[in-house]
Amino acid sequence: MTNSPEKPKPLVLVVDDYQDAREMYAEYLEYSGFRVAEAKNGQEALDKAFELVPDVILMDLSLPVMDGWEATRRLKGDARTRHIPVVALTGHALKGHSEDANQAGCDAYVTKPCLPDALVDQVRLMVKRRDEAQAR
Amino acid sequence: MASPAPLPPVEAPAGARLALAEHLLACESAVACARAVVEWLARQFGAAVACVGPGDSGTASVCLASEGLTGAQQAVLARAWDAPASSLSSFRTRPGARGLSADALEGAAFPGGLLAVPLGRPGAPAVALLAVELSGPGVPHVPQDVAWVASCAGPLIARLVASDARAPRRPEPDRLLRRVINAVSDPVLLTDAEGGLLFANGRGEALLVAGPDASPGRARAVELNQRLFRETLAQGGATGVHRREVPLVDPVEGMDLLFELVTTPVLAPDGPAVVVSVLRNVTDLGRAAQALGESYRRLRATEREARSERHRLDRVLDSVADPIILSDPAGGMVMMNDPAERLFAPPPLHDGAEPAEPGEATGRRGRGNEALFASFLSNLLGNVHADVSRWKSQLTLNDPATGAPLPMEALASKVLGDQGELTGIVTVFHDRTEVLERARLLERVKEVSSELEARVLSATAELAEQNEKLRRQAIQLEQASAAKSQFLANMSHEFRTPLNAILGYTNMLLQGVSGEMTPPQRRNLTRIDSNGRHLLEVINEILDITRIEAGRMPLHLTDFGLPELLQEVMAEMDPIIARSKLAVETHLEDELPGVWSDRQKVKQIVLNLLSNALKFTHEGGVQVSAEYQVATSTFAISVKDTGIGIDVSNQEKIFEDFQQVDSSPTRAYGGTGLGLSICRRLAAMLGGRVSLQSSPGQGSTFTLHFPRRARRT
Numbered sequence: 001m002t003n004s005p006e007k008p009k010p011l012v013l014v015v016d017d018y019q020d021a022r023e024m025y026a027e028y029l030e031y032s033g034f035r036v037a038e039a040k041n042g043q044e045a046l047d048k049a050f051e052l053v054p055d056v057i058l059m060d061l062s063l064p065v066m067d068g069w070e071a072t073r074r075l076k077g078d079a080r081t082r083h084i085p086v087v088a089l090t091g092h093a094l095k096g097h098s099e100d101a102n103q104a105g106c107d108a109y110v111t112k113p114c115l116p117d118a119l120v121d122q123v124r125l126m127v128k129r130r131d132e133a134q135a136r
Numbered sequence: 137m138a139s140p141a142p143l144p145p146v147e148a149p150a151g152a153r154l155a156l157a158e159h160l161l162a163c164e165s166a167v168a169c170a171r172a173v174v175e176w177l178a179r180q181f182g183a184a185v186a187c188v189g190p191g192d193s194g195t196a197s198v199c200l201a202s203e204g205l206t207g208a209q210q211a212v213l214a215r216a217w218d219a220p221a222s223s224l225s226s227f228r229t230r231p232g233a234r235g236l237s238a239d240a241l242e243g244a245a246f247p248g249g250l251l252a253v254p255l256g257r258p259g260a261p262a263v264a265l266l267a268v269e270l271s272g273p274g275v276p277h278v279p280q281d282v283a284w285v286a287s288c289a290g291p292l293i294a295r296l297v298a299s300d301a302r303a304p305r306r307p308e309p310d311r312l313l314r315r316v317i318n319a320v321s322d323p324v325l326l327t328d329a330e331g332g333l334l335f336a337n338g339r340g341e342a343l344l345v346a347g348p349d350a351s352p353g354r355a356r357a358v359e360l361n362q363r364l365f366r367e368t369l370a371q372g373g374a375t376g377v378h379r380r381e382v383p384l385v386d387p388v389e390g391m392d393l394l395f396e397l398v399t400t401p402v403l404a405p406d407g408p409a410v411v412v413s414v415l416r417n418v419t420d421l422g423r424a425a426q427a428l429g430e431s432y433r434r435l436r437a438t439e440r441e442a443r444s445e446r447h448r449l450d451r452v453l454d455s456v457a458d459p460i461i462l463s464d465p466a467g468g469m470v471m472m473n474d475p476a477e478r479l480f481a482p483p484p485l486h487d488g489a490e491p492a493e494p495g496e497a498t499g500r501r502g503r504g505n506e507a508l509f510a511s512f513l514s515n516l517l518g519n520v521h522a523d524v525s526r527w528k529s530q531l532t533l534n535d536p537a538t539g540a541p542l543p544m545e546a547l548a549s550k551v552l553g554d555q556g557e558l559t560g561i562v563t564v565f566h567d568r569t570e571v572l573e574r575a576r577l578l579e580r581v582k583e584v585s586s587e588l589e590a591r592v593l594s595a596t597a598e599l600a601e602q603n604e605k606l607r608r609q610a611i612q613l614e615q616a617s618a619a620k621s622q623f624l625a626n627m628s629h630e631f632r633t634p635l636n637a638i639l640g641y642t643n644m645l646l647q648g649v650s651g652e653m654t655p656p657q658r659r660n661l662t663r664i665d666s667n668g669r670h671l672l673e674v675i676n677e678i679l680d681i682t683r684i685e686a687g688r689m690p691l692h693l694t695d696f697g698l699p700e701l702l703q704e705v706m707a708e709m710d711p712i713i714a715r716s717k718l719a720v721e722t723h724l725e726d727e728l729p730g731v732w733s734d735r736q737k738v739k740q741i742v743l744n745l746l747s748n749a750l751k752f753t754h755e756g757g758v759q760v761s762a763e764y765q766v767a768t769s770t771f772a773i774s775v776k777d778t779g780i781g782i783d784v785s786n787q788e789k790i791f792e793d794f795q796q797v798d799s800s801p802t803r804a805y806g807g808t809g810l811g812l813s814i815c816r817r818l819a820a821m822l823g824g825r826v827s828l829q830s831s832p833g834q835g836s837t838f839t840l841h842f843p844r845r846a847r848r849t
Contacts, residue, residue, distance in 0.1 A: 018633055018637075020634075020637040021636055021640070023638070024637055024641055024644070026641045027644070027649070028640075028644055028649060031644075031649050034766065045429055047509050062629075068454065091628075091629040091632040091633050102482050112632050112633065112636045113635050113672060114634035114636065114638070114640075115639060115643045116640050116643060116644055117627065117641060117647065
């Protein structure tokens with residue numbers, strides 16, 4: 001929760017169709033020192049990602065209009081967004097979802113329920129890993 | 137010769153001459169000899185013949201024998217022979233036969249003339265003359281037969297005349313009578329009372345007389361015969377007719393002969409009593425009688441045999457249970473065995489003792505049967521059916537005694553004679569009651585069997601239908617199970633989404649995101665948090681069960697070490713262990729080998745066992761130990777506690793779904809009751825098991841046994 005003044009706060013795009021969960025994560029992320037953008041389906045997520053180019057995307061996989069796997073595939077297939085880490089979120093604990101998510105190009109996988117602090121830890125890990133990659 | 141020969145030139149055959157010669161030799165008197173000659177010549181020439189010679193008186197000549205001449209002619213001849221100057225007297229001294237004309241004798245007694253033949257020894261004066269009447273004039277040639285007879289009989293007659301003259305006179309039957317007696321074929325004898333032979337005919341002499349020149353054999357036989365004859369004769373009385381048998385010997389052949397002797401005492405004219413005996417040869421008769429007796433005996437034996445054969449046949453026929461009837465060619469009954477009699481001819485009433493009514497009914501039925509039989513037989517009778525040799529038919533007769541119907545099969549066969557003519561018909565009946573009954577039973581059996589078959593078929597069909605139903609139900613169950621699993625998976629997702637928000641916001645509040653809270657607020661939020669976590673645990677466990685049942689929990693086999701795994705478990709459980717204030721220690725065997733199995737599942741099981749041990753233990757400690765059993769190549773991870781323990785009766789129950797020892801709503805321990813159930817399922821997936829040793833108050837030891845190298849099923 002170190003907010004250095006010379007470095008802008010990282011932007012996290014939270015994609016979830018369930019408003020309570022989306023706003024909960026958004027509030028905790030803002031409380032934890034992140035900027036937050038929200039999207040409630042896959043298409044909207046794509047639009048926001050191209051428009052804002054966030055630092056990390058939290059992607060629920062079960063989404064209306066366009067599901068999370070498809071949206072992730074498109075993000076990873078586009079040069080503008082390929083570098084953005086995607087953390088998959090799913091309430092489906094059944095085996096196979098994580099594999100699909102990895103195939104779609106997700107960088108991390110988190111099973112719901114996931115406490116906000118655990119999620120924020122995961123987001124920080126992603127940002128750190130990206131920063132290290134950029135430093136090299 | 138001026139006239140045809142008065143005598144036929146026929147020469148007598150040698151046989152005839154021989155017969156005459158034999159006869160002449162047997163003659164004992166001149167008369168007999170003359171007789172033989174005259175008869176022979178008369179037969180040879182068919183002419184009248186006479187022989188004149190010295191009579192008994194010894195003075196005047198008489199006609200010794202004649203054929204075909206009148207008494208006057210005989211007298212003329214005799215006188216002419218005796219008259220010294222007659223034409224015949226010259227023949228006494230002149231040998232040779234000569235023919236004389238009719239006028240040679242007085243009164244022309246021989247109209248056609250005669251042939252005169254002197255008889256006597258050659259060179260001596262003739263003693264007799266033979267005269268053969270001629271049928272025509274002229275002097276004939278003297279036939280050879282006549283010359284032969286003269287040469288043959290002449291010396292004989294001369295001798296006999298001489299012996300006649302010498303022989304003393306004895307009573308002698310009349311010559312005719314004597315000839316008659318001689319002609320009898322049976323031996324006839326005249327004897328005095330003592331058996332001395334006075335006279336015998338030819339047959340008698342053959343048996344009982346032997347001449348001085350007879351052979352010694354014949355003499356002995358005759359002597360024997362005479363003795364036998366006398367003895368037999370002596371046995372008879374002096375008066376009356378007697379019959380008896382006397383065995384004699386044939387003097388010529390030496391054979392034994394049997395005669396029947398009939399004796400009749402007769403008074404001779406001059407006084408003394410004599411006996412007439414007639415012998416009849418019964419030798420052949422005896423043999424015939426013997427043979428007759430023999431054949432009679434044989435006949436009797438044959439008859440007896442035939443009778444016993446017939447009797448036996450009757451017995452055989454009677455012993456046959458099937459009725460048998462023999463009919464004549466017209467269809468009339470000839471013979472029947474006992475069973476047939478019972479059917480057709482009811483036995484007669486016993487002295488009328490039986491009531492008349494049943495008898496009448498019986499008779500009526502018998503007659504009804506007979507009528508049926510007659511119409512059956514008509515299929516074989518008559519010319520129309522001449523080429524039919526057998527007839528088979530089924531008749532329903534009635535038992536004459538009871539009136540019960542008797543289904544019969546009748547088989548009639550013609551009996552043919554040597555020439556193929558019909559001599560009778562044999563009919564055999566066969567009772568078909570049993571056959572019909574058997575057929576009926578067979579039919580019934582078939583019926584029942586087909587019924588049974590139908591039942592089996594329908595049962596089979598039903599079974600197949602039920603199988604199909606079961607199959608469908610199995611599919612439906614499978615589908616239902618899959619649907620249930622899907623449903624539960626979806627439900628868990630739906631549970632998680634709100635639970636995620638509940639737990640998340642609670643967590644945020646507890647972190648003071650919305651500012652600091654009062655201690656009561658914090659305590660209440662903490663309760664929301666722990667209940668939410670419990671709910672999440674329940675949901676996760678249900679999800680695990682569902683995944684295992686749905687086969688959506690595959691094995692992920694990897695290489696790993698148990699010490700590291702147990703370290704992780706202890707680390708994860710550390711907060712709870714710290715809260716429990718129990719002494720928890722681990723004891724690992726040295727040099728545990730590496731494992732090839734599903735690490736996540738082994739860990740889950742151990743976590744579960746350890747959390748249970750902590751939950752149900754209030755004081756004491758918990759020991760986790762791991763060891764490797766080389767013999768079975770299995771690991772054993774034990775979690776031993778000093779807790780409340782489990783009664784043996786509940787040790788199986790606790791492994792079932794949603795079961796705790798106390799499953800009541802007011803139970804003292806929380807938890808879903810799914811933990812051990814999941815452990816057992818996971819252990820099975822690894823090819824292992826979970827065992828339990830426990831008793832109430834003594835603590836429990838749960839042990840996970842699993843192979844060092846799991847096999848993918």
